[in-house]
Amino acid sequence: MNDVPGRSPTLDDVAAHAGVSTATVSRFVNNPSVVAPATADRIRAAIAATGYIPNLLAGGLASSKSKMVAVLIPYLTDSIFNDTIQSMVEELSGASTTVMLGLTGVSARRTEDLIRAALSRRVDAIIFTGPVTPEVEAMVRRSPALFIEVWDLPKEPIGLAVGFSHEAAGRDVARFLMSRGYRRPHLVTASGTRAQMRRDGFFAEWPAAEGSALTESSVEVPSRFGHARRIFAEIRRLPDMPDVVVCGSDYLAQGIIVEAMAAGLRVPEDIAVVGFGNSSIAGEMRPTITSVEVDGARIAREAIAAIRKHGSGEPLRERWIDVGFRLIARESA
Amino acid sequence: MNDVPGRSPTLDDVAAHAGVSTATVSRFVNNPSVVAPATADRIRAAIAATGYIPNLLAGGLASSKSKMVAVLIPYLTDSIFNDTIQSMVEELSGASTTVMLGLTGVSARRTEDLIRAALSRRVDAIIFTGPVTPEVEAMVRRSPALFIEVWDLPKEPIGLAVGFSHEAAGRDVARFLMSRGYRRPHLVTASGTRAQMRRDGFFAEWPAAEGSALTESSVEVPSRFGHARRIFAEIRRLPDMPDVVVCGSDYLAQGIIVEAMAAGLRVPEDIAVVGFGNSSIAGEMRPTITSVEVDGARIAREAIAAIRKHGSGEPLRERWIDVGFRLIARESA
DNA sequence: AGGGGCGATGATAGCGCTTGCATATGCATT
DNA sequence: AATGCATATGCAAGCGCTATCATCGCCCCT
DSSP states (O other): OOSSSSSOOOHHHHHHHHTSOHHHHHHHHHOGGGSOHHHHHHHHHHHHHHTOOOOHHHHHHHHTOOSEEEEEESOOTTOTTHHHHHHHHHHHHHTTOEEEEEEOTTOHHHHHHHHHHHHHTTOSEEEEOSOOOHHHHHHHHTSSSEEEEESOOOSSOSSEEEEOOHHHHHHHHHHHHHHTTOOOEEEEEESSHHHHHHHHHHHHHSOOOTTOOOEEEEEOSSOOGGGHHHHHHHHHHSSSOOSEEEOSSHHHHHHHHHHHHHTTOOTTTTOEEEOSBOOGGGGTSSSOOBEEEOOHHHHHHHHHHHHHHHHTTOOOOOSEEEOOOEEEOOTTO | OOSSTTSOOOHHHHHHHHTSOHHHHHHHHHOGGGSOHHHHHHHHHHHHHHTOOOOHHHHHHHHTOOSEEEEEESOOTTOTTHHHHHHHHHHHHHTTOEEEEEEOTTOHHHHHHHHHHHHHTTOSEEEEOSOOOHHHHHHHHTSSSEEEEESOOOSSOSSEEEEOOHHHHHHHHHHHHHHTTOOOEEEEEESSHHHHHHHHHHHHHSOOOTTOOOEEEEEOSSOOGGGHHHHHHHHHHSSSOOSEEEOSSHHHHHHHHHHHHHTTOOTTTTOEEEOSBOOGGGGTSSSOOBEEEOOHHHHHHHHHHHHHHHHTTOOOOOSEEEOOOEEEOOTTO
């Protein structure tokens, strides 16, 4: 099957086999419609006969575009981004771009290493979520790669930001709970910046009205199911039980519900719960979980549309794309 | 900061700046210890001054090794592999290899495309899980990339297999449940091959003893939390209630527990539940979930050790690495 | 019939790095 | 002093593509 067993076939092999120049084969590979139909057929046959697989390292070097984008997120496990990543990877693969995945954790050092690695591969874009250190900013600014911050809308994005206002989301949740008559919310906030912003929004909106009280506790990022035991224990020790627990993720919300039920409480009658992210489980849990929906797929699409534009030389017109969010009231609150 | 603003600095720029040849800089970058300390210092300074970032496309082309490995899995969301992937990506990044992530879904077509894409990047290895079609096998066999099938131990691995016997795992669960006195198990099997193997193992082991009955239902892969409603409804319609539900993932097990509790049943007294994979939630759920632990981190380590060996020219001695599994009895069964 | 334009193809100079080979230097050995 | 052998560095030929420019027919228009 393989004409030259020792080494993998190259463009030259295909060209020789098809009786055309390498340039023509290259053109065919990148855009079949520019070669004459008859030639195309011969090349196609030659490719099949030789078992040719393009070498994108060489291609990328020559064209200085890698058709590769880096996706850098903090965690994979139980992560609120999972749905977004899933769509992102699907969309990108569909557009025949390779996804380089990096897990930054909370370490700035690691983030830097990953950015450097991405830049080393001359990625077309870096999709990033998390705090940007000055070092990272410096590296990224002088590179031609498009830098896309997702899930948030920083005041001064380096490249493009695709996300929503966490502060506004926090406010919305506060208003919703007030309107439902809750008076004693307990916030569980993860140490990450975005969660803090939602918390601040909530606090800003919550009225210091009579009979209303606001308590809180914190967890390490990410807001996981497993944190629920400790948090619930903390809540029970509070002098006055809160009437609703506001969580940083649906997983944590799920955990709180499980704990509450194990303690013999009813949700939402005895204690209500609000999640965040509208993960698939939110609608599947019993009771179903009131949550804030973020359109992860849309974030993915917008990011990729921007990458495509940027790739074809078009300058980006906007610096922020606000995809908004939507509070979905379900059974848990 | 950047000496030549228009284009990103190359090895030549650094070499000129440090007053050495490009070869020396290249050697320094790849293995600092081979250049004289004084030279090393000058080069280090030159790199800092120019803001040089190596171009791995060029490097890979020249050395025909990309320091990149492809990780191809079916899903990300709620996936039983999440922990494995997490460790895999961490380990790989630590070894300064880039991870190319591909989501195959259940489509053979897509799998092929992803394998082709990986091969196009001249990845050093492909870490794969899922069924291997003849087309994929053909492509992979003629490439120098190491092909590692994880999570399973196929009879004839193409390259290396790192996993465990699903059939044995199924048998173990069966024996465990018998010993605990369960008599009416209900199996929930996902349509994937590995889940089928566990099921077959379970069936082979389960005795057709008197008073014992075996029922089953099936779900699409992956075995998700969300399937629980339908499955539980199915179970309730059974003429005789099973005494234990055996699930293909801890997420599904979690879902069954939630459904059972919502229906007013006690777990495990009224109905017991067994999960699979020992995801973090297994030990955190209430009740904690009896599950089969698979050492995902070990799979990751073994795979990466093999890649490193393969990279340094050593031939692989073994074709299978059995990491085993361990049934962890907890509260749910 | 001549010229212009266009579509299809070929020739070829890099893209930025690695690496085998050659060279140079220093030091221990005879 | 002559020899040998590490060790440190330079030279230069590619790695397999892409993209620019040039060439060649061929058809259409005047």
